[in-house]
Amino acid sequence: MPDNDRDLLPEGLQDRLPQGAAVSARVQRAMLDVFHSRGYDRVQPPIIEFEKSIASRMAGVQPRRMFRFVDPSSLRTLALRSDMTVQVGRIASTGLSEAARPLRLCYAGQVVKIQGDGLDPTRERLQVGAELVGSDTVAAASEIVVLAIEALKAAGAEGISVDFTLPDLVDTLAASALPLEGDAVDAVRRELDAKDAGGLVEVGGEAYLPLLYAVGPLDRAVARLAEFDTSGALATRIEGLRAISDRIGKGARVTLDPSERHGFEYQSWFGFTLYAEGLAGAVGRGGTYRILGRDEPATGFSLYPDPLIDALASESQCENVLYLPLGHDVLAAERLRSIGWRTVAALSDAEDARALGCTHRLQGSEAVPV
Amino acid sequence: MPDNDRDLLPEGLQDRLPQGAAVSARVQRAMLDVFHSRGYDRVQPPIIEFEKSIASRMAGVQPRRMFRFVDPSSLRTLALRSDMTVQVGRIASTGLSEAARPLRLCYAGQVVKIQGDGLDPTRERLQVGAELVGSDTVAAASEIVVLAIEALKAAGAEGISVDFTLPDLVDTLAASALPLEGDAVDAVRRELDAKDAGGLVEVGGEAYLPLLYAVGPLDRAVARLAEFDTSGALATRIEGLRAISDRIGKGARVTLDPSERHGFEYQSWFGFTLYAEGLAGAVGRGGTYRILGRDEPATGFSLYPDPLIDALASESQCENVLYLPLGHDVLAAERLRSIGWRTVAALSDAEDARALGCTHRLQGSEAVPV
Incomplete structure (x- = not known):
């Protein structure tokens, strides 16, 4: 070309x-x-x-x-x-x-x-x-x-797994139990997101450190979160996660x-x-x-x-496909389709049914392996 | 808003x-x-x-x-x-x-x-x-x-209907039985497409006039086309249309x-x-x-x-939808879904099942009309 x-x-x-x-x-x-x-x-x-x-x-x-x-x-x-x-x-x-x-x-x-x-x-x-x-x-x-x-x-x-998160967690805490001023909210969010303990302390988010360890399998992680939540600010969220x-x-x-x-x-x-x-x-x-x-x-x-x-x-798929030769029994083909067969009808008698992906061939009213 | x-x-x-x-x-x-x-x-x-x-x-x-x-x-x-x-x-x-x-x-x-x-x-x-x-x-x-x-x-x-056409008809005829010169091929095609008998004659396509009348229900139209095709230039096409x-x-x-x-x-x-x-x-x-x-x-x-x-x-559709109240029998709901029911699970007990489009309500293990 x-x-x-x-x-x-x-x-x-x-x-x-x-x-x-x-x-x-x-x-x-x-x-x-x-x-x-x-x-x-x-x-x-x-x-x-x-x-x-x-x-x-x-x-x-x-x-x-x-x-x-x-x-x-x-x-x-x-x-x-x-x-x-x-x-x-x-x-x-x-x-x-x-x-x-x-x-x-x-x-x-x-x-x-x-x-x-x-x-x-x-x-x-x-x-x-x-x-x-x-x-x-x-x-x-x-x-x-x-x-x-x-x-x-x-x-x-x-093998499905689901990872829960609490997107407005920092906002919720910053507004009540663990107050943060102005830009510190964003900074704490950023350092928590980066999982950077040192950075978290640096931006004044020391009180938030335990959050970095409330991760992993739900029961244990939620237990740690509950321990950390002495004020009860997260109580309804914790209950929600468990439910x-x-x-x-x-x-x-x-x-x-x-x-x-x-x-x-x-x-x-x-x-x-x-x-x-x-x-x-x-x-x-x-x-x-x-x-x-x-x-x-x-x-x-x-x-x-x-x-x-x-x-x-x-993954390899295997599907039965039935070749219908020229002059085949149309009603038999119809009946086989109605019970789930896929059919491929001949356009000429020079075709190779196997090359066309067919696994069976209609003979009379029977599907015979090719 | x-x-x-x-x-x-x-x-x-x-x-x-x-x-x-x-x-x-x-x-x-x-x-x-x-x-x-x-x-x-x-x-x-x-x-x-x-x-x-x-x-x-x-x-x-x-x-x-x-x-x-x-x-x-x-x-x-x-x-x-x-x-x-x-x-x-x-x-x-x-x-x-x-x-x-x-x-x-x-x-x-x-x-x-x-x-x-x-x-x-x-x-x-x-x-x-x-x-x-x-x-x-x-x-x-x-x-x-x-x-x-x-x-x-x-x-x-x-009520399906199918209208057949022969897209290269004019080219086929112009190249053999009814010769046309240069631009005349396009002109004849255009006038035929417009179904304009006068225009067709004007551009030198008089011999093509019968095509304007070979239209309508297939058997009759194909018979007219065959009558017109005295040279046999369209014979295989006519046979194809019939087949x-x-x-x-x-x-x-x-x-x-x-x-x-x-x-x-x-x-x-x-x-x-x-x-x-x-x-x-x-x-x-x-x-x-x-x-x-x-x-x-x-x-x-x-x-x-x-x-x-x-x-x-x-057209109006009617579909059965089953409301599942709080605390419903989960296995019963599963079983009803497996036989084709659509279900809507309650999120609270303040809901109106009918307003949510439900036709039935699960009571015990039975679907009861609402």
Whole structure:
């Protein structure tokens, strides 16, 4: 071909070929089926919107991370969505503002960002998630965490673990039991996030040191957090964490990292990160928050299943496919399809059924191995 | 809200709210399931690509109709896809160039164009389709037309009709039985397309006049076409049309409009347009063509199911939803979900099950109407 250049895809974008695409569809269906069975209704926002509408809706989304372009019809800037949560928030605040609360919504779709993260060049990802709008209570958080775990399991993930965090922990303490002045709040948050004990002392956050050790398996970490919380400022949070963990039961390994802040800047009292065996990095994240503009409480999560899809697609798959020779019995083929067979009909008698991926061949009304 | 402006969506873009989104997912699944059962493997190309890669691959796609923007990583122009057929053609020519032929591929995804068509402002649409790569024979065309009809039926379309056309008809005749010189070929094509008998005579296409009357229900129209084809230049095409129509049987109403050219500029010997009862305009289109670059024969179709989804979503739906009060029997709920119930779990005892859309309530292990 004279022009191989046009065969290339831009960095961080890929095709899913048959095996991967089939797994992707199966994973997405499995997750959406779990959401549907728990009363979550799917919504489908458009893949582009006014930049301003997306950017203004959640402080967590940076417009500079989105592809932007001018709309010739409105002469305004549009953006290719990099996150669907803000779109679902918009729908809850507009088209579904009158729907009864709690409102259960879910979504699945492609999101695109202008640059990859660090060493990972991926720019287009599948995002699948659920939002419980109108509530950010312990009951809401429990439902959401359990839902995320069940969706991951239904999709084929194994060895799931959940890391809890308390995103507004420092603010809560700084405002009551362990007062901090002005800039010190940010500094303490930063040093806790960096897990830097020396730095923490330096910025006047000595009293916060025990938080660095209230990490690990939930029971022990929460016990340490309770010991540290002599004032009781965290009592309801501690009770909440225990209740959520009880609801998870044996469904996942649960850990605590109370001062982990990365990615939870806009969450309120509770956040969580999901991991699964064999997958590098987090497979999803969620928590409680308030929908900007409407200031409505909500709890939700987003899953990014591409690494799970890649892992499942690399496992060998074996599927029966039935070759239908020219002049085959059409009704027999119909009947076999109705009980789950895939069929490939001959276009000519010069074909090699095996090369076409067929495992069987229709003879009379019988499927015979090729 | 102080800033209602940000609640607006750009012209021609919309959210699908729960009812429409549920129907959309169902329609898409039904179509993809039909493709899968007939041996078509799904592929998933990215939603953006190099503009050049899309634009160079099929003459039918005009880059000016796509949203375009610069990629900061490559400094090249990217485009938001306005059509997935060219992407599937690229995959068949690159990642799957070594796969056995005929190669059966299918796809489903959102496509976006920069402007609506005429009075229809819609800019984002769902495109679902299948491509049979490596063959453009009568057998391939028959399989593809029947597949399109079955996919539409499985999705809930009724009263399907198919309009056949012969895209390269004028070229074929002009090169043999009814010679035309230079510009006259284009002029005759244009006047036939406009169905203008006077214009046709004026540009020297008098001999082509009978084509204007070989339209309508297939049997009669093909008989007229055969009468007109005294030289036999169209004999194999006529035989092909009859064979495809026979394969459709009672599956759809079949008509012929041999000189219809709109939308088939890049198809070879056979093209078809799909209609369904109650839906304005065509619901899909397909035909035989050659993949540019690789010059490989192929047959395929694209469906644009949004009007079908809108029609189905407007019919009233009734679904049983089971409310699970606080402290409900978790195993009973699990069991009811496993037999297809949707459940909504209470977050507090202040909720109104009926307002939340529930039709039943779990009492002990029984579902009782609310």
